[in-house]
Amino acid sequence: MTRKPTRSRVKGASRPNPETPPVAQTLPAVLPQPKAPDNGGTVTVRETADPHPHAALDRSAMASIARLTGGISPHAIVDAWNDWAMHLARAPGRQLELIERAQSNWMKIAQYTVDALTGQKPAKPFQPGPNDTRWSHGGWDRAPFSIWQQGFLATHDWWDAATSNLRGLRRQNAERTGFMMRQLLDTVSPSNFPPGNPEILESTVRTGGRNLFEGAVHYADDLRHVLTQERRPVPESHALGKVLAATPGEVVHRNDLMELIQYAPTTGEVRPEPVLIVPAWIMKYYILDLSQHNSFIRWLVGQGYTVFCISWRNPGAERAELSLEDYRKQGVMEALEVINAIVPGEKVHANGYCLGGTLLAIAAATMARDDDDRLASVTLMAAQVDFAEAGELLLFLDESQVAFLEDMMWAQGYLDRPQMSGAFAAIRSEDLIWSRAVRRYYLGEPDLPTDIGVWVNDTTRMPARMHSEYLRGVFLENRLSAGRFAVEGRVIALKDIASPMFVVATEADHIAPWRSVYKTALFTDCDLTFLLTKGGHNGGILSEPGHPGRHYRIGHRPAGGHYRGPDGWLADHEPQPGSWWPEWARWLDAHSGVVVPARDPKAGAARGYPSLGSAPGHYIHQM
Template sequence: MAHTPSRSQKPRSKTDAAERLPLVVPLVQTPAEEPSHASRDPHPHAALDRSAMASLAQFTGGLSPHAMIDAWSDWAMHLGRAPGRQLELMERWRANALKLMQFASAQALDQPAEKPFKPGPYDTRWSHQGWDKPPFSLWQQGFLATQDWWHAATSELRGLRRQNADRTGFMMRQLLDTVSPSNFPLGNPEILEKTRATGGRNLIDGAARCADDARHILAQEHRPVPKEFALGKVLACTPGVVVYRNDLMELIQYSPTTSDVQAEPVLIVPAWIMKYYILDLSPENSLVRWLVGQGFTVFCISWRNPGAEDADLSLEAYRKQGVMQALDVINDIVPGQKVHANGYCLGGTLLAIAAAAMARDGEDRLASVTLMAAQVDFAEAGELLLFLDESQVAFLEDLMWSQGYLDRPQMSGAFAAIRSEDLIWSRAVRRYFLGEPDLPTDVTVWVNDTTRMPARMHSEYLRGIFLENRISAGRFAVDGKVIALKDISGPVFVIGTETDHIAPWRSVYKTALFTDCDLHFLLTKGGHNSGILSEPGHRGRHYRIGHRPALALYRDPDTWLAAHDPVPGSWWPEWSKWLARQSSGTVPARQPGTDANYPSIATAPGTYIHQT
């Protein structure tokens, strides 16, 4: 078919997907007589350096030992010349010791006593009632007291780089978590109770699961999606067809369920770091299915899972062959109508880049832009900043240079480490010592169905967007010319989630700082994924919403938060009503695959979703 190009064919598009353009432009031109290090051809021996670093990265899980050594040495030298902080830490050690002694005395005399140290909000290791009784309560409090002291020891210190303070604190938490009493059968009352009740069967079952997990990790095997969550039947089962396919994405058009639909179609741009069906999970919590039911013509991109042969795919290719190509196809299928574009996570960042470039070039094809848990400024990008500096990015680049991509474990490990007490250690105790199998849910099935990142694209993202923060700094170029978010004039709807540790809501809110357009900001309960999956009827949900007219003065996030009260319920209807207000009216429903130029290639969810 003309609209399903192979790798050797040029895709049917108003944009040239095969063209390779520079991602960024330099701020200062280097004189020709003094070429920069980056402009010189690498010495033949440079490959030896990269191979050595790539081999080391295989053993460190992609974490740079140089960055870790730098953080510890910076912390130690600044603490060593700070006698006031040393005295403060000695006093804190004494205070913590006295609290422990008082608590231990009360426990020995069988007197009621409140625990002096409390676990963190995500720390579920101590929920069993056995931790309230000695000696387990004393072990728990001793661990939390040590954790409290190290938190103080690695807090900000005059002259110490903030990133190094955070990084040493993070690494110390990881080290302490390995020796937590909850991790050892003789130190955990829940494990002892379960072992007595089952006669040790839990340990036998746990050992078998541990061996199976080790085999999969060593073999780098991808676990298949369980049959009870089959893709296309249970998950990602909203009816539709693939109307376009190229080497980077499939474009799905969903079948209408209403007789009339809004004239303007909706394009969903998911992140390439995940498979799109987080937005089309089970029928009851599928954002795609719900949006179709509200009378919208919905299109969604399903990204291809790249391999080593795709190492040279650029971020510009994702914009051109992904977002822009999808818009070209939608404009052909639904001629004469603008498009409501919706980007999630990194897909939202890519959409913001595309929207700013379109505005700069005078393209008026977007009816609105929605950014869900998506950042355009990365100065306050949360705990993921712990993993990124020049040394770390260079280390990852060498690893990707040897593989052609960044693999699943190397990405998922970083996300899990941020919440290691719950995502790593609590899970390990349940699985290996309590003998409890992981009960799959639609969300956990999606989380485990990870993808790879092409080497060039991920390097461009880490450097140009994350590390150098070029989008909001006015230093990010598309087609050789810098873009500015202030050029976006159409209405924008931005969604942040309260407990997001990947895209913190205050960072997401900064879209209001770098744009002048009419903007609604909505803050919803939940995390990066759970906050977006907030279907009507979901118990305990609430959101806050505010409107910033075009060219209005900026309000900081805390002022905004204080001025907007929570509204109970799901945010989905609020967004749907906003989309309807930006639309021009209804037209008869459109059936997918009926356009002669874009017949059905496959039924939804397509073929790329099944790639491992």
């Protein structure tokens, strides 16, 4: 195998490598980059003037506003509404269309009201969205509740039409105004008020008002946690290392950024090539090692593989200057160095999930550029390499919004995940915010812990510099697929990756939409297998064998094959019932060698990597 010179390996905390230039001398991904010249692709850094001393005052002021707005830029909101209003004002045809729609909706509601009040059972003219569970109670089929529901949905329908794309209106602003109007309307939904919600009224009568008392207790508890920013501990019923993240293994390496876990084998023989799992830094890794029945890592170990997984540190303000390059070098590359020492002479199957997949793609493209062929294969799960169609998260990102977030992170040193989780919840607010609020505060139902619910609440932080580089260089400016992303002063290209790839997308993913994930096929030339599975961003990946109602589609493109659009691919591949995990295992087996005796994680001590403690390690417990 062709390899770069081995860096000094680290036991415990990482040490600087004298051959590695300091961060200030490398090319940050966030700097504007000119086109690469023909002489080797070297990119020069454009000189920038030092900021004026008063710039800190501007950033402090913006950071103060950001804390009050939850990181949402007021300028972005005003700009979207101004753009929409000005274009609608000069469009008399759209105005007439909206007047006619209002009249039509009013007539439908009037007819429905008459029929409902005269004892008939008319068909409802307006239906809620597929994720809207607010109206599942049978009481919404009876007057007057059904009339109030239909009036609300008719208003929703009109505003969806009013904020739809308009000639000359920036598409992002059309989507933003529609999104903001939906959020505003949801605050006045009849389902949010006890007199207008039949389920709340029935529960209040049945319990003698106890549901409202218990809901008030829940509200007070939630309010206290919000005001104090107190983190809820993991409940004992889902204790980490005992119930969740309980797959046996050893921490074989630790530096200031990550721990590397090697899992104990459960089969007598294993494939010679080890597997490295790279999770996203926006989450704790145990989304892939939940309960025993749906642990992806435990299942993979049982398929006869030597499995390693990165557990990222939860950084605080003192690590604000960690960069995306640090995550590549001290994370992915250092993990490969350790695995190569523990399992010498074998290539590595690398698997990246979500943002970990994006980071893995960057690392793989860099390795390909540098003739480093240590990867046996690359698997990307719900991971994007192109962000032009990144879904509803684009609603929250433009130049104004990124600058606003950067000022907030500049002040506190990191972005706390609750500041991002609000954006994820708002995308499906009718289910993740309002339905939960009704159940918890009006029906008095407790939030019963589930494995994935515990993980969702176990939030992490992101260093200011790294997250700024990701938002600006990768997400907003989309440099990775545009051939303008530089690593160590030279651009990288995804088409250089020669290792076979397995790309997994999920049908209902609102974070990494499947058509966006599919574009990996557009920017690579290697042998590629694409699999589309039922479910969302997390649930689709956690699709263990035996999970009811699951299906997937799978297709193969040989190296150098022609690109097909996502809609054509979808039409040509029929769904197959069951979990996608065994399909991936068969693919891994086909790209692996003949089995060898299983490897004990503690055997790494003989090669300079003694156990630093049992899995799941120390970093997973950081609050």
